[in-house]
Amino acid sequence: MINVGIAGFGQSHFQTTRTDVTFPELVKEGADLALADADISIGKVDAVVYPLAPDALIGVSNGERWVIDALGATGKPFMRVNNGGATGMSAVLTAWTHIASGLFDVVLVAGADRVSESGSAQSVLNKMWDVGYERTVPLNTITMLALSAQRYMHLYNSDETDMALVTVKNRKHASLNPYAHLRTLITVEEVLATRTLAWPIKLGDACPASTGAAGVVLVSEKYAKKNGLKPAWIRGIGQNTETFWMGNRVGEKALGDHADADALGYAFDIAYAQAGITDPVNQVHVAEVYAPFSSVELHVIEAARLAEKGRSPRDLRAGKFALGSEGPVVNPSGGTLCTNPIAVTGTIRVGEAANQVLGRAGAHQVPNARVAIASAIGGDHQFYSTMVLCSDLEEI
Amino acid sequence: MTTNEKTAAEVKNPSNRFFEQTWDLQYKHALGSTVSRFLDGLAEGKIWGRRTTDGRVLVPARSYDDITHEKTGEWVEVANTGTIEMFTIVYEAFKGLPTPPYALAYVMLEGADTALVGYVQGIDLHDRASAIAALQIGTRVDVRFAEKPAGTAADYWFELGATPKQ
Numbered sequence: 001m002i003n004v005g006i007a008g009f010g011q012s013h014f015q016t017t018r019t020d021v022t023f024p025e026l027v028k029e030g031a032d033l034a035l036a037d038a039d040i041s042i043g044k045v046d047a048v049v050y051p052l053a054p055d056a057l058i059g060v061s062n063g064e065r066w067v068i069d070a071l072g073a074t075g076k077p078f079m080r081v082n083n084g085g086a087t088g089m090s091a092v093l094t095a096w097t098h099i100a101s102g103l104f105d106v107v108l109v110a111g112a113d114r115v116s117e118s119g120s121a122q123s124v125l126n127k128m129w130d131v132g133y134e135r136t137v138p139l140n141t142i143t144m145l146a147l148s149a150q151r152y153m154h155l156y157n158s159d160e161t162d163m164a165l166v167t168v169k170n171r172k173h174a175s176l177n178p179y180a181h182l183r184t185l186i187t188v189e190e191v192l193a194t195r196t197l198a199w200p201i202k203l204g205d206a207c208p209a210s211t212g213a214a215g216v217v218l219v220s221e222k223y224a225k226k227n228g229l230k231p232a233w234i235r236g237i238g239q240n241t242e243t244f245w246m247g248n249r250v251g252e253k254a255l256g257d258h259a260d261a262d263a264l265g266y267a268f269d270i271a272y273a274q275a276g277i278t279d280p281v282n283q284v285h286v287a288e289v290y291a292p293f294s295s296v297e298l299h300v301i302e303a304a305r306l307a308e309k310g311r312s313p314r315d316l317r318a319g320k321f322a323l324g325s326e327g328p329v330v331n332p333s334g335g336t337l338c339t340n341p342i343a344v345t346g347t348i349r350v351g352e353a354a355n356q357v358l359g360r361a362g363a364h365q366v367p368n369a370r371v372a373i374a375s376a377i378g379g380d381h382q383f384y385s386t387m388v389l390c391s392d393l394e395e396i
Numbered sequence: 397m398t399t400n401e402k403t404a405a406e407v408k409n410p411s412n413r414f415f416e417q418t419w420d421l422q423y424k425h426a427l428g429s430t431v432s433r434f435l436d437g438l439a440e441g442k443i444w445g446r447r448t449t450d451g452r453v454l455v456p457a458r459s460y461d462d463i464t465h466e467k468t469g470e471w472v473e474v475a476n477t478g479t480i481e482m483f484t485i486v487y488e489a490f491k492g493l494p495t496p497p498y499a500l501a502y503v504m505l506e507g508a509d510t511a512l513v514g515y516v517q518g519i520d521l522h523d524r525a526s527a528i529a530a531l532q533i534g535t536r537v538d539v540r541f542a543e544k545p546a547g548t549a550a551d552y553w554f555e556l557g558a559t560p561k562q
Binding site for chain 1: 463482549
């Protein structure tokens with residue numbers, strides 16, 4: 001298989017609203033920033049992959065039609081990718097496939113979101129559920145993960161303070177990241193005092209609705225060598241999918257438990273095997289994992305094999321996973337919890353991981369990071385993507 | 397100047413204009429014979445499941461299985477009692493969704509291998525600590541049925557159980 005690298009990453013300074021640009025203009029911002037960072041002109045791009053989650057969130061049907069010119073995609077092969085919250089990373093995996101197959105040498109992934117333009121986001125997301133059986137109950141992305149968080153707390157004797165510790169850590173990280181949306185420090189007591197959305201999830205456990213753009217440029221090993229580029233190399237990828245029905249994720253005969261992220265764990269195992277990683281705690285230096293609520297980061301850390309099942313709260317209390325601690329640092333950018341422009345959130349995970357292994361992450365750089373992982377989750381905790389990145393192509 | 401150097405004033409210039417819209421879309425979804433029979437059962441006070449080729453009972457009834465990918469077969473009536481597998485209590489108002497507070501739970505009914513989602517009624521949710529304690533995983537609940545069924549999944553809900561485990 002052909003080696004593929006991340007040659008450039010660009011992102012906006014994320015905020016709640018932007019009134020200076022239209023949606024396509026915002027998408028162009030992501031494309032321009034990514035191409036500029038890679039120092040590759042649009043003329044060199046062989047194909048474009050565009051991440052966009054549900055159309056109703058941006059208020060335009062088949063929004064990919066609207067942004068073709070913003071992406072510079074006219075005259076080029078083009079695909080839109082939608083895997084819910086995993087969209088931004090699934091798009092990168094699609095681009096990887098484009099290059100690893102030998103078909104293309106340079107692929108642009110860029111997009112944007114402005115979630116706050118619709119005050120009806122949770123009503124849109126409620127419409128993910130089955131019309132016959134589940135739509136009469138007001139499920140949405142917050143309640144679906146509150147159910148998971150409650151079950152995790154029960155199974156592993158964890159509590160709301162464990163969730164708050166995730167927020168405290170990530171806000172501290174985000175305060176060092178000039179692109180992050182929520183950058184103010186917060187204490188455990190302050191998180192616990194925020195209003196309850198769907199117990200046990202409180203406002204302080206939840207991601208913001210972010211506006212901004214992001215993009216990455218992927219290149220083949222051949223193109224990188226010919227042009228003297230030093231990209232972050234993609235050393236392993238994994239994908240997995242879980243049943244639509246949350247009620248099938250409980251009970252003795254379930255394939256995976258809704259408290260955990262077992263299917264994501266399997267996707268990490270696939271990526272680790274490709275990369276030659278056998279001991280993630282000691283071989284992975286940085287993790288940029290998709291967790292839109294504090295509770296999700298707990299079981300994603302475990303799915304990434306960075307802690308045993310049910311033990312990530314204990315490790316967090318011991319100060320692990322934070323910048324400056326021993327062992328893998330989780331979400332040094334502040335993560336999805338501090339910045340969530342849905343369509344490109346997964347793209348940012350890959351871009352941040354790439355910056356880390358190249359030593360380009362700035363104030364939130366993990367010293368001497370060589371190996372990073374990235375992951376994303378979409379649907380009703382249903383679509384999973386994983387990736388291992390490394391600064392070189394030597395044995396990990 | 398690149399976009400990232402723009403000042404906050406430019407990004408939020410009050411003279412920038414807006415376009416407002418509302419989507420009002422109508423649908424009438426066919427639910428098929430399997431879902432329809434399940435919903436018919438609610439009017440008779442019955443919860444129906446379907447048996448998979450490897451012997452599990454899927455509740456609510458589905459015509460195919462997520463694990464084997466085979467069609468399901470025999471209809472199986474499960475008990476109207478079960479235990480809570482996971483729950484949440486919503487205190488936040490979301491546009492287009494019901495007025496809070498309300499409690500939701502996935503319940504494993506006796507005889508079923510998958511859990512059924514529904515409202516849990518009859519609990520004072522304003523007393524949050526007591527409500528959380530009352531809904532813990534493993535709590536027994538009964539299925540209750542609407543006296544005047546509407547033919548939708550809203551025709552059933554859960555209440556804290558009076559029936560001991562069989």
